[in-house]
Amino acid sequence: MSISSRPSRIVLLVGRLVLLFGVLAICELLVRGGIVSSLYLPAPTDVLVQAWQLLGGGSGFYMNLGVTLREFVIGYLVAVVAGIALGLLLGLVPLAEAFFRPFLAALMAVPKVTVIPLLTLWLGLGLGHKIVIVFLFCFFPIVYNTIAGVQQTSEDHLKVARSLRASRVQLIGKVILPSAIPTILAALRTEAAAAIVGAIFGEMVASKAGLGNGLNEATTLYDTPKAFAFIILITLVSVLSVTVIDQLERRVLLKWRPRRSLR
Amino acid sequence: MIGFELSGVTKTYGETTVLDHIDLSIEPGEFLVLLGRSGCGKSTLLELMAGLRTTSTGTIHLGQERITGPHQKIGVVFQDSSLYPWRTVARNVELGLEMAGTPKAKRRELARAQLDLVGLPEVAQQYPHQLSGGMRQRVGIARALALQPEVLLMDEPFGAVDHLTRLQLQRDLLHLWSTERRTIVFVTHDVTEALLLADRIVLLAPGPGHIAATWRISQERPREPDALRTVHAEIHEHLGVPQTVKGIG
């Protein structure tokens, strides 16, 4: 048997499960055996219990989830709409793009976390504060990708449209926008994850509710199992949001694309 | 049917002159081939005729009308078909009709008729990436024909397909032309292709682009390349690539 021969799927799956449960079992033993304090490392079973309780509505989980989702959805949608609009404008008007480029680059370069305390000062601890943070976390990449998408429009495609006597509006609607969509969607996917990070991080820094707030509370109270449970559930929320956008992209907007065998 | 009249057409980009004083009459219903090695200005000339670029000096008339921009009587077929990958084949063919504001039902009907005409009725709902290169070129032709242009301008339309497919496409194009007798201006760098298709071959030479010679080919179609050996050799002579092996076959 050669080294490069690939193991079968089953073998891979079993191997991975063995590794996963092995590590979990070791953690469990270390904590239960008193070798590591449960303050630092929670026993996996405790995390499971905590997660179960949260999912059952413990610690106002669904209220917190609702708060976070609302911040995420509103901030993200505003960033998407405004980002695509500004990106289109700048992409279509080279003069405007050239003029605003340094300003955009400077704003983009600011690490967004640094302005959170000031935003708290200006906007308080509530929804508006988080919406702005979420917006800032994902707005600029959407603008940039939209500009790039517009600029990627093939000269040949434009030439075809002109030969068919397209108006300016038709050029934009039937050629430029569709050409830019794959690039825009790439940004929408990555920035959905960034938006969640923004919401959670904003909540951790300054808030009265939300999943980040819950996580913060658990950590402050040294409830390590609960903190882990929050981390896992927040991860799930993030993955689910990105998956929704992914599916939208594949089923609706990019169904014309050749399926790649590796994905 | 309608013809072209080019007089004193010159095109410069900054300091460089790409086309220098082109005078050319294209008769209504003529199949004219613009032949020349790459870089001699064939595409530029074709795009000037299509109204996609503007002449630096000189004028181009289609019938009585001066060409100043894309014209509804002119259909253009591009080198790589440049289909829109995000549209189905049918919707690619409908593109020009959409631009013109044709109602949807009518568009469907016209697009289907064009696809039938180029021999591809069954691929209407597929996407361009699912087609072969030859099929894509056929769709490109259908797209240009959908607006019922009186003139077809084709820029090396069969340059990127394999030999056998190209022969088939050439034959089908001739058939299409013989049934509807549109004026066709066809750009190629392939001497044999020019000989198989043209009523008249116009040889474009570089530095800056000018008409070096023309040949009228009056032989019946379909043609045998062998029967045109003399012209073939002559054209090669003009291109500065004399055939080293003479009298093959």
Ligand SMILES: Nc1ncnc2c1ncn2[C@@H]1O[C@H](COP(=O)(O)OP(=O)(O)O)[C@@H](O)[C@H]1O
């Ligand atoms: N937009 C442009 N700006 C400057 N030079 C150009 C432009 N378009 C074409 N040219 C030049 O004009 C010449 C002819 O080009 P083209 O018409 O594409 O030739 P062909 O189609 O015969 O290969 C080339 O040397 C090319 O570099």
Ligand SMILES: [Mg+2]
């Ligand atoms: Mg060319």
